[in-house]
Amino acid sequence: MNERPLSHVPGPVLALLTAGLALQLFWHASLGPPKAAAETLSPPPPAMMVRLASLGETVAAAKLLMLQLQAFDYQSGSRVSYQKLDYARVQAWLALILELDPGGQYPLLAASRLYAEVLDEAKQRSMLDFIYVQYLLDPNRRWPWLAHAAFLAKHRLKDIALARKYAAALQQHTTAKDVPAWATTMEIFILEDLNELEAARVMIGGLLASGRITDRGELHFLNGRLEEIEQRMEKGQGGKSTR
């Protein structure tokens, strides 16, 4: 079967093809590119439905959904303000993505580094709480995001009590050996900031006695902190740490 020359195609067919192409291009050009609007972020579907629709490829589905969620933050070169997003829905999407792909770090990275850094305090607190809840489900893998949450609580929200809650969780629940000591000892410095020197002293002593700290540099550093706290307690210093 070979092709006949172009002259065998009737004029009306060529006209139909040209008109169809022109109409299609003109029509879509006039509609403009689709844009993600903050208010169009719909509630996520049930995880069961996504599992069904992805034919068992839940990890791939989770990665695609994360990209789609991200599309609500960025549109046509200009970033949609995160503050405009419905945070309850954003969290529902992030929770769904984590449920589909528990090993994925992207949702919590986005939660702690993007969504939790908005200027709206209520939304910040809500996202930090979400990170805390998700951390408790898999502490040894998700500790970096709670550590960042503790930093945000202390330095952005100036809520030392909240920062201590997160730091305490890091200290209590993170048991993996490859977690750096600064993450699990964060509570000590927050206690110092709260002027709870006795509690900080007990905690450092406990850490040193537990044998969890094996790095010589870290041991030296913690011993130095312990001595400093004890000196401050002897002097009866009541002010905040000068660290």
Add this chain to the structure above:
Amino acid sequence: MRSHAIRIIARYTIVEALRNRLLWLVAATLAASLVVAGFLQSVTMTESGAIQSAILAAMLRLAAVFIIVSFVVTSMVREANDKGLELILALPLPRASYFFGKLAGFVSVAVVLALLFGLPLALFAPWLQVGVWTASLACELIVMTALSLFCVLSLNQVTSALAAAAGFYVLCRSIGTIQIIAAAPLDPVSGWSTEVIRLGVDGAALLLPHLDRITRTEWLLYAAPDTATMVIALLDTFFYGTLLCGAALFDLYRKNF
């Protein structure tokens, strides 16, 4: 073109659908969908109607697209293998009459399919919303019918035509999201490759119908769309249908049988 010939070809295409036991396949799909609906009702704690509608709508839409695409492709290939196509083209009949006859027959089957697949959803969603969804499904099936006809006339093989139609469908349903993601990379200074990809995606978006805009499950769950949205869906179907007809006819007239 001869309208009498078009009507006869269309009628025989519909007869073929009936003899192919397509209705039995539709009945089996509907029965399976009702079983799934019953299962969903037993496992959901709340919003069971919404969950049933959403999952059934997605399932039925995919099943309808699969049925119509495979019917068009296999029917056309069978006719070509049986030399039925050559017999018809040997008659004093323009090729356009043959094409439009087949298209009219397949489109009729697609519309009936959409109506039948819309029926079970009336058990879980308001009638008006089901009606709008069914109409939009008919539009989507018409686009896929015209595309399958174009693919099978150009490629002549079942496997390649089905693969092309499936790829096209996936791309058309996701092109809107792909376009949004490609429009704004996280790194704005990522260079010319990003710009080339963005232009490529924008070009594809201009040429392809946005099927995700034509049939949407949220119309079943929340509210029927406004008139403008429906008009956009209808115009999308009409314009893309025109383009596909022109392309398929161009290919058919250039073929030497």
